[in-house]
Amino acid sequence: MIKHHPSEQLLSQYSKGELPATLCMAVSAHLDFCSCCKDKVAALELNQASSAFGENEGTSDLDDFSDMFAQITQNEDIYQAKPFHNEPLSYQNKRVVLPRAIASSSRSKFVQLGKLARARLNIDDGELRASLLQIDASGEIPHHTHTGFELTLLLDGEFSDENGSYVPGDFIWLDGKHHHQPVTMEGCLCFTVVNSALHFNKGLSKLLNPIGNLIY
Structure with a gap:
């Protein structure tokens, strides 16, 4: 639920x-x-x-x-909208129908980094960055906090962190008061919106902090 x-x-x-x-x-x-x-x-x-x-x-x-x-x-000159065909997205040997609001936006190809893959949505929305994020089974995002806010909408699969477990449809809003390390056993697909870089807290991932504003 x-x-x-x-x-x-x-x-x-x-x-x-x-x-x-x-x-x-x-x-x-x-x-x-x-x-x-x-x-x-x-x-x-x-x-x-x-x-x-x-x-x-x-x-x-x-x-x-x-x-x-x-x-x-x-007015007979009014443009008539064409029917929208929502093609399922293939990921991790699954086919998932995305919500129309997300599926209707163009996006880049997924870029893989270990068990993570991200596709940026092609939307000019100021400092806000929207992406589709895949995490493979048994994957995780390193422990981090936020220099701005991070919105995560779980679209498919499951993940959990220090605050609990999440199901498709969960709308999770975090900011600088929160820190967590999302992990998934089965794999998941998320829609994310951030307005600033993540700040990694542990291990080798801390090396990404100096270039965080370039990759958020």
């Missing part, structure tokens, strides 16, 4: 369209897994619509909106 969800503030910002693109993708993908959060967002959007076009408002705004909508739908 999913135990980790976006905060109420994030859900509210998502429903208002106020989140950066990469975080919007992460929340949208979580909603594909979590009916509870999906219902919360639907309620938030309904309340916002009621506030904007409620019974107590004058009719002029509604009339203006109706006129605008009629003009848009009568």
Whole structure:
């Protein structure tokens, strides 16, 4: 069962369209897994619509909106969106259907480093970096903390750290107050968003810290 969800503030910002693109993708993908959060967002959007076009408002705004909508739908030059075909992603001898918000974005090829592999999503979102991350069976990410924040949405498989075990759909938000060493027995696929480098705390991985800003 999913135990980790976006905060109420994030859900509210998502429903208002106020989140950066990469975080919007992460929340949208979580909603594909979590009916509870999906219902919360639907309620938030309904309340916002009621506030904007409620019974107590004058009719002029509604009339203006109706006129605008009629003009848009009568325009035959409007681009018609093509059907979206979500091709499964092959990884670790599996085929996984990604949430549409993630699958619809182009990405680089996976770059393998030991038991880790990362594919960067081609999104210009300021300092935010979004990636698909694979960890092979019996793999781990070295013990680290964060110089900014790290959002991890588990898409497939399992992993655990000092704070517990995670299942697909878990939405894990960590910052400089947290440190952990994710490990997986069976392998996993994650969607990650970070806004700064990781800081490795132990062993040879500490050698990466001086170039952390180049590889985050």
